[in-house]
Amino acid sequence: MEKKLSSGFSSQVSLVKCSDYDLALLKQKIYLALELIGGVNKFIQKGMKVLIKPNIMMPKKYGFPANTHPLFLKAVIQIFKESGAQITVGESSAGSQAGVTFTKKALKISGTEEVAETEGVKLVNFDFDQVCLTEIKNPHVHSIPIAKTVFEADLVVSLPKLKTHTFANIITGAIKNIYGVIPGQIKAEYHRLAPRPEQFFTIIRDLFGVVRPGLTIFDAIEGMEGDGPSAGEARQIGYIIASEDAVAADAVATELINVPSMKVLTTRLCAEAGLGKGKMEEITVLGEDLEKSVIKNFKLPTTTVYNPYLYRLILTLTKTEPFINQKKCTLCKVCLDSCPMRAIALSDKTLLINRSQCIRCFCCSETCPHQAIKPRRKNFLGNVLSKIILSRW
Numbered sequence: 412m413e414k415k416l417s418s419g420f421s422s423q424v425s426l427v428k429c430s431d432y433d434l435a436l437l438k439q440k441i442y443l444a445l446e447l448i449g450g451v452n453k454f455i456q457k458g459m460k461v462l463i464k465p466n467i468m469m470p471k472k473y474g475f476p477a478n479t480h481p482l483f484l485k486a487v488i489q490i491f492k493e494s495g496a497q498i499t500v501g502e503s504s505a506g507s508q509a510g511v512t513f514t515k516k517a518l519k520i521s522g523t524e525e526v527a528e529t530e531g532v533k534l535v536n537f538d539f540d541q542v543c544l545t546e547i548k549n550p551h552v553h554s555i556p557i558a559k560t561v562f563e564a565d566l567v568v569s570l571p572k573l574k575t576h577t578f579a580n581i582i583t584g585a586i587k588n589i590y591g592v593i594p595g596q597i598k599a600e601y602h603r604l605a606p607r608p609e610q611f612f613t614i615i616r617d618l619f620g621v622v623r624p625g626l627t628i629f630d631a632i633e634g635m636e637g638d639g640p641s642a643g644e645a646r647q648i649g650y651i652i653a654s655e656d657a658v659a660a661d662a663v664a665t666e667l668i669n670v671p672s673m674k675v676l677t678t679r680l681c682a683e684a685g686l687g688k689g690k691m692e693e694i695t696v697l698g699e700d701l702e703k704s705v706i707k708n709f710k711l712p713t714t715t716v717y718n719p720y721l722y723r724l725i726l727t728l729t730k731t732e733p734f735i736n737q738k739k740c741t742l743c744k745v746c747l748d749s750c751p752m753r754a755i756a757l758s759d760k761t762l763l764i765n766r767s768q769c770i771r772c773f774c775c776s777e778t779c780p781h782q783a784i785k786p787r788r789k790n791f792l793g794n795v796l797s798k799i800i801l802s803r804w
């Protein structure tokens with residue numbers, strides 16, 4: 412692991428009560444949370460390029476408890492703008508429907524797009540961003556495509572949502588939120604390559620070693636309990652958690668819902684790799700008394716039976732790839748320019764896709780003016796099954 416903590420790095424975590432998504436209240440409480448760990452200006456200086464990475468997991472309505480609340484994002488943007496930051500908001504959501512990634516829809520339906528527009532800040536759909544192929548030392552994956560915007564920022568700020576996670580990790584927080592810097596459906600491919608949680612979360616750890624947020628501010632006002640991160644129930648939690656140590660922020664969030672911090676695989680793996688503090692005795696909690704704040708009856712995921720081989724089979728069956736209809740293609744080359752991986756080439760008047768380079772972002776499909784590229788399931792059985800399922804949906 413290359414990125415160890417610098418000597419000035421602090422594992423102080425602030426815990427501040429906040430009961431509601433009221434903009435004025437949010438700003439007041441986020442200011443307080445930041446004040447406790449050194450103040451806004453410790454992190455933000457005039458002219459600094461700040462990338463805010465919210466957690467917009469899926470296309471669900473405004474305020475859905477799996478996504479960072481749009482007013483929470485708005486409050487953070489306004490605070491940073493007051494300090495003179497140049498702000499960009501970026502995300503690549505999870506999942507897809509009929510081969511098309513959810514990000515565009517998720518940013519719109521969740522209210523994120525509207526917040527970016529009204530605040531006059533740039534919103535980047537990472538699925539359409541340029542890509543930096545970054546090497547990691549991991550037994551399952553050797554290089555990962557990361558949205559270029561991430562490397563252009565002076566500071567990455569993570570705004571995770573506190574919610575449960577059925578995939579054997581108990582919660583998904585600041586560390587897992589960084590997975591959204593990977594564009595497109597290649598994210599699902601890593602689940603297939605490393606189907607066991609103890610394998611998959613090493614990829615998250617090694618990605619986190621490359622993209623470690625300099626500031627984390629948890630939207631733990633309303634979270635999700637039960638079978639999250641998408642099928643759980645909304646739960647009022649009532650807190651904001653902030654830290655420059657994302658691992659420590661995850662640890663405090665976990666303890667807040669009455670789970671020992673090191674039980675969460677991402678926290679344990681990152682702490683063991685020296686990427687932050689995961690043990691509570693190494694973390695200073697400022698603000699509210701954590702012990703008195705613990706929510707004793709927070710519902711954890713019930714889906715604990717997990718079969719990696721079945722999971723791998725499902726991912727193999729449902730894998731989609733861009734398919735070119737050569738009869739419709741006019742060789743206009745629009746898709747060549749829109750492909751972030753430069754995976755499309757023209758050879759002897761035929762368009763070819765290099766499958767080993769393709770990250771399945773489907774930018775080519777979205778930008779083709781002649782609808783000549785369509786997402787198609789690679790597996791025949793998966794294709795038939797998905798058509799049956801979608802026709803009944």
Ligand code: SF4
Binds near residue numbers: 743744745780782
């Ligand atoms: S954008 Fe569409 S029509 Fe143009 S070259 Fe690509 S596939 Fe062919």
Ligand code: SF4
Binds near residue numbers: 750768
């Ligand atoms: S070929 Fe299409 S789906 Fe694959 S990386 Fe390029 S634009 Fe994305």
